[in-house]
Amino acid sequence: MNTSKPLHLRTSRDDHRIAALAALAIAIHLIEAALPSPIPGVKPGLANVITLVVLFMYGWRDAAWVSLLRVFAGSLLVGSFLTPTFVLSLAGACSSLAILGLAWHMNPLLQRLGLKQGLGPVGLSVLGACAHMTGQIITARLLIIPHDGLFHLLPLLITAAVLFGIVSGIITQLILIQLRPNQ
């Protein structure tokens, strides 16, 4: 085996950009994980602001990378990798990415139907947050707590999702306005 040559991974500019953005999302995720929450399972999910900003600036593929990297690396750093928390987090991220992808690709259709601006960050954020919660609750029901009593939590959790979704969406739009001043 030739040991004199170190292994070089070819990285593209895309990779660097995704890594930097994911690092930002992970940092926000960590800060949020350190804050106590009044209701277990409810937190603002501000790391998703990064996902949304990436979605609007670089498209769905990059957003999916940033979001999934955040789930994996974030759980390694918090120490919840492969625990139920991680499974729920992954389920939430996948559900919300699926809905975001669907809505993102529906936008041209919406624009043709007369809604000229299509869905903005606020609408997408609310959709994503609700999908995140629903995906998590269904996963929890299937894998962790096989009891229908779990669905009694759904109204509260969806209320929180809508509120935090609107807040994250507004933050995202403010960031996007700063990043793209002439649009």
Place this chain on the structure above:
Amino acid sequence: MNKTSIVTRADIIIISIAILILPWLYLHFWGDGSQGEIARIQVANQTPRLIPLHRSQRYPIDGPLGTSIIEVQNGRIRFIESPCRNKLCIHSGWLQRDAEFAACLPNLISITIAGRNPRFDSINF
């Protein structure tokens, strides 16, 4: 895109739909819609005993510590007497909706509200 617009028209439609769905969620999951019909009482490892909730009656149930008394009234069920120390089972109060649950761990008695056709006999963790 207008420089200062925070929400688009499509956003407002999505938010309105979300806000309209919320009251439905509360009514559906917290309302009285899912009234239970049968309570399942389980003592230790014995076969569960099914009790209808439409007949008001008191049931003495024997556990390892002694006799707990369970009361059924107007479609609801609760523990009213128990030989255990902290009486958590009594403090659980009335159970009436599908899938509600109360247990007396010291006396190994649990009550679950079940539908007519429970889908499983027990859950193991």
